[in-house]
Amino acid sequence: MTARIGVITFPGTLDDVDAARAARYADCEAVALWHADEDIKAVDAVVVPGGFSYGDYLRAGAIASQAPVMRAVIDAARGGLPVFGICNGFQILCEAGLLPGALVRNERLRFICRDQWLKIENTSSAWTSRFEAGAEILIPLKNAEGRYVADAAVLDELEGEGRVLARYIGSAVPQAPDYTANPNGALRDIAGICSADGRVAALMPHPEHAIDPLTGPTDDGLGFFLSVVDHLQKVAA
Numbered sequence: 001m002t003a004r005i006g007v008i009t010f011p012g013t014l015d016d017v018d019a020a021r022a023a024r025y026a027d028c029e030a031v032a033l034w035h036a037d038e039d040i041k042a043v044d045a046v047v048v049p050g051g052f053s054y055g056d057y058l059r060a061g062a063i064a065s066q067a068p069v070m071r072a073v074i075d076a077a078r079g080g081l082p083v084f085g086i087c088n089g090f091q092i093l094c095e096a097g098l099l100p101g102a103l104v105r106n107e108r109l110r111f112i113c114r115d116q117w118l119k120i121e122n123t124s125s126a127w128t129s130r131f132e133a134g135a136e137i138l139i140p141l142k143n144a145e146g147r148y149v150a151d152a153a154v155l156d157e158l159e160g161e162g163r164v165l166a167r168y169i170g171s172a173v174p175q176a177p178d179y180t181a182n183p184n185g186a187l188r189d190i191a192g193i194c195s196a197d198g199r200v201a202a203l204m205p206h207p208e209h210a211i212d213p214l215t216g217p218t219d220d221g222l223g224f225f226l227s228v229v230d231h232l233q234k235v236a237a
């Protein structure tokens with residue numbers, strides 16, 4: 001079975017082409033979904049990619065969360081469809097209420113673009129099963145509103161249920177003057193989280209830009225896309 005992965009394009013999305021390419025690298029068919037679509041073409045999983053949907057007006061992800069296609073994604077996600085939000089996609093999934101918490105302005109109020117080390121903590125979600133627990137991966141990070149926040153009870157629940165996908169552990173350029181292992185002040189160094197059933201997941205840095213050593217910085221990002229293929233095969237068996 002070739003898995004069909006839907007990749008949404010909103011006005012202002014940037015990373016849909018790379019997300020579709022990453023799906024193809026994982027031997028999936030990438031299916032283009034447009035923000036105005038009212039159905040999701042019977043795809044097996046959905047990636048909500050990065051960028052500046054609707055120009056980040058109001059709050060990053062706020063307007064996209066109300067787009068017609070998101071109504072279909074929210075319904076399907078509640079029925080168990082695997083959904084993965086990357087960066088702006090993470091912001092959209094929080095705004096849509098599919099994941100708890102919010103992404104706010106980076107602590108130093110600057111756009112940050114750098115290669116970022118992460119530690120993978122959850123290896124049972126639909127999007128992370130290919131990783132070893134504690135694996136350290138290097139993938140690009142680029143955002144202005146990347147600081148994950150939630151109230152203490154939500155953070156405790158996420159940690160208690162093993163729903164922190166990954167944490168920030170360092171920059172690829174530790175000698176840089178503004179070096180901090182945690183780039184944006186995200187609470188408890190959280191770089192990604194997932195739903196209680198592990199099917200809806202999101203990450204602030206960009207795995208879809210790190211799938212081929214030729215273009216670098218690593219191919220560490222491919223594991224997210226290979227994981228969902230394993231998940232879909234298991235569900236189909």
Ligand SMILES: NC(=O)CC[C@H](N)C(=O)O
Nearest residue numbers: 050051087088143144145
């Ligand atoms: N790379 C992205 O997806 C950017 C996300 C968002 N627009 C921000 O700057 O925070």
